[in-house]
Amino acid sequence: MESTGQRKVSLQVKMLIGFLVGLIAGLAVNMTQPGADWVDTFTTYVTGPIGQIFLRLLFMLVIPLLFSALVVGISEMGEIRSLRRVGLRTLAYTVVVSSIAVAVSLIVVNLLQPGAGVDRELAASLLAESAGRAGEIVRTGAEQPSGINAFISIIPNNLVEALGSNSAILSVMFFALFFGIGLLITDTPNSRLLQKGFEGVFDVTMRLILIVIRLAPIAVACFMFNLAALFGWDLLVRLSAYVGVVLLALAIQMFIVFPALLVTLGRKNPIAFFRETQEASVMAFSTASSNATLPTALKVADERLHLPRRVSRFVLTIGATANQNGTAMFEGVTVIFLAQFFGIDLTLWQQVTVMLVCILGGIGTAGVPAGSLPVVALILAMVGIQPEAIALVLGVDRFLDMCRTTLNVVGDLVAAQVISAGEPAEAGPAVAGENSDTAVEAHPS
Numbered sequence: 001m002e003s004t005g006q007r008k009v010s011l012q013v014k015m016l017i018g019f020l021v022g023l024i025a026g027l028a029v030n031m032t033q034p035g036a037d038w039v040d041t042f043t044t045y046v047t048g049p050i051g052q053i054f055l056r057l058l059f060m061l062v063i064p065l066l067f068s069a070l071v072v073g074i075s076e077m078g079e080i081r082s083l084r085r086v087g088l089r090t091l092a093y094t095v096v097v098s099s100i101a102v103a104v105s106l107i108v109v110n111l112l113q114p115g116a117g118v119d120r121e122l123a124a125s126l127l128a129e130s131a132g133r134a135g136e137i138v139r140t141g142a143e144q145p146s147g148i149n150a151f152i153s154i155i156p157n158n159l160v161e162a163l164g165s166n167s168a169i170l171s172v173m174f175f176a177l178f179f180g181i182g183l184l185i186t187d188t189p190n191s192r193l194l195q196k197g198f199e200g201v202f203d204v205t206m207r208l209i210l211i212v213i214r215l216a217p218i219a220v221a222c223f224m225f226n227l228a229a230l231f232g233w234d235l236l237v238r239l240s241a242y243v244g245v246v247l248l249a250l251a252i253q254m255f256i257v258f259p260a261l262l263v264t265l266g267r268k269n270p271i272a273f274f275r276e277t278q279e280a281s282v283m284a285f286s287t288a289s290s291n292a293t294l295p296t297a298l299k300v301a302d303e304r305l306h307l308p309r310r311v312s313r314f315v316l317t318i319g320a321t322a323n324q325n326g327t328a329m330f331e332g333v334t335v336i337f338l339a340q341f342f343g344i345d346l347t348l349w350q351q352v353t354v355m356l357v358c359i360l361g362g363i364g365t366a367g368v369p370a371g372s373l374p375v376v377a378l379i380l381a382m383v384g385i386q387p388e389a390i391a392l393v394l395g396v397d398r399f400l401d402m403c404r405t406t407l408n409v410v411g412d413l414v415a416a417q418v419i420s421a422g423e424p425a426e427a428g429p430a431v432a433g434e435n436s437d438t439a440v441e442a443h444p445s
Helices: 002-032 037-078 081-110 120-128 129-143 147-152 160-162 167-184 187-212 215-233 234-266 271-276 278-287 291-304 310-320 326-340 348-362 370-381 386-393 398-421 436-442
Strands: none
Touching: 002 215, 002 386, 037 187, 037 215, 037 370, 037 386, 081 234, 081 310, 081 326, 081 348, 081 398, 160 167, 167 187, 167 234, 167 348, 215 386, 234 271, 234 326, 234 386, 234 398, 271 278, 271 398, 278 291, 278 398, 291 310, 291 398, 310 398, 326 348, 326 370, 326 386, 326 398, 348 370, 370 386, 386 398
């Protein structure tokens, strides 16, 4: 376990080094040789292709990852039959609160506009450098249906076409949810074997993404060189504003939305709750991993919050994968920020689509180092923004990852408190030990 942790920290350090190297080199070129011919040649034949290869590898893997994660996540809710009612309430709570979280982030980023003010001509010229792919995406977005037809189009009539289209990601996720429900209500030897197969797809895809992510430092350096050489110091100003907006959105969810839920639904004093969950918060901030913090969260729920074990273990185990408020907010803010930076106006429907994908995409990103990266890249392509733009945020991703993971873990404990408050008093200790081993084993740390 120690070597794995060291490898994660080493990767983040390398990504930060790549970010700084690309940024400094790009700023130097921007100040000393703006518009030089060799810079265009270098970005066209060296840094550009390296970044494109990295992104194509991510796009190749992100659909299998999200599809298998959603199928397995839904189907696993049937493993603990006695908690089916709790499972449905947990699912409803997760969808509603995650929607609030992403709505908060979208409102904040639209009001404060951290990416606005960049020279539109420069942004357009950068977009033009990848006109082939970006143009196809924009044309596809222009052809998307609107109104009630947009809602109907979420249901795919051809899964193969949906799998091959970035703009149809909601259709793929709808089928994954639908298929997962089918596995949940089908209890046969063959269906259980099929579920194991999807678990295998998820494991293999996650391992491959971990391998691809090792190329991230080089790709980040290439991306940042291209961006800094074009935008100069304006890049740093916008980046600091972006970090501030992300932290503000997370703070609103943590200190306004969560306390309101605790008071109204959880029957718990928010100050006492934050004091009692302090150990889990510190662990989450330190490790930047919801799965690694799960044992501590279970201990806090049992010994400090005194929640019924059958409820808390189920909610926290599912929440470590599915209830990712912080991750969804980070993805929502990032997509809108980059849209503002490159001067792309997203319609209300596109922003709602971003919100839905962020909520669903969070299920497949938990526990993966830099796991939001492929989902953010996919959403960017879906709304017509060149995926290379993710380089802007990777240099500060480690710190933001620590912050959003803290929100994820605290949000899981809030969910456990709220769901437990709605359970009959006699239901808690009667089966305190029931299925506890199963719950812990579902997400080993």
